[in-house]
Amino acid sequence: MTTVGVLALQGDVREHAAAVSALGAQVSLVRRPRELDEVDAIILPGGESTTIDKLLRAFDLRDPLMARIEAGLPVLGSCAGMILLATELVDGIEGQQTLEAIPMTVRRNAFGRQVDSAEASLTWLPDGSPMEATFIRAPWVESYGEGVEVLATADGADGTTHAVAVQYENRLATAFHPEISDEPRVHQRLLELI
Ligand code: GLN
DSSP states (O other), X not given: OOEEEEEOSSSSHHHHHHHHHHTTOEEEEEOSGGXXXXXXXXXXXXXXXXXXXXXXHHXXXXXXXXXXXXXXXXEEEETHHHHHHEEEEESOOTTOOOOOOEEEEEETTTTOTTOOEEEEEEEETTTTEEEEEEEESOOEEXXXXXXXXXXXXXXXXXXXXXXXEEEETTEEEESSOGGGTTOOHHHHHHHHTO
């Protein structure tokens, strides 16, 4: 049976676990390096990227996680998880590190601090269908490198359009939270990458 790990250091772990279970896969919470050995994919939840980054290092998980992703472990990061997958950050805090897994620059809190949370109707570009998305102090993709496929875009308050869901090889990232809006297509895509 397919086992999907959810990085369980901080953030909306439960919601991701429920989304994976609803699709019929087994869930395993990951807090220790050896727990990484048992998973066929890993989810980096939304939460606070600066906290998750510090805990990854405190729990000696950063290096093994980077190594497993580099070796081909499929990964999905939502919101803070998207930030963690970026190679470069705009508005990161001093000393903030990432897992450098998707060649993209991600801007933290990009939609403006005044708007804590917003719902938006997006187009899921893989099939052109509508997708309701929940943004919570969300980042956006400022720029990206070769090989990055844009799966959805959204407009900022200033009218500029930015990628908010991307795929690079078997690595997925969304600026929004499919795990809290009853939206199975993103988790389904992760399962298909296994
Ligand atoms: N702004 C948060 C950060 O920088 C992300 C918010 C979220 O995951 N909902 O980590």
